Amino acid sequence: MDILIWVGVIVSAAGLGGLVWTIVRxxxxxxxxxxxxxxxxxxxxxxxxxxxxxxxxxIGLMLVVVGIFLG
Incomplete structure (x- = not known):
């Protein structure tokens, strides 16, 4: 389930980047x-x-948590 964790990290980082971009805007x-x-x-x-x-x-954080529980 390592792949699920890394996908969750990437999705969560994209969301965090979007939040920072919105704040800057x-x-x-x-x-x-x-x-x-x-x-x-x-x-x-x-x-x-x-x-x-x-x-x-x-969603990214939920993927990370699910990946940890299943792994």
Missing amino acids: VASARRRNLPDAELRAELQKALPLNLGALFLSV
């Missing part, structure tokens, strides 16, 4: 001092990406 939008409506639009665009990255991270 939102922080740069805040630093640009956008008007309120434009900042809200940027945040609304970033929300699905954030949730998708969080989902990937959780």
Whole structure:
């Protein structure tokens, strides 16, 4: 079950990378001092990406746990 653990690590790392990318994107939008409506639009665009990255991270961690239990 080592392969399941490594696949989980890769998926979880991809999710973590997505979370970091979303944080950087939102922080740069805040630093640009956008008007309120434009900042809200940027945040609304970033929300699905954030949730998708969080989902990937959780799925990856679940794969790691399952691989440890089965191995």
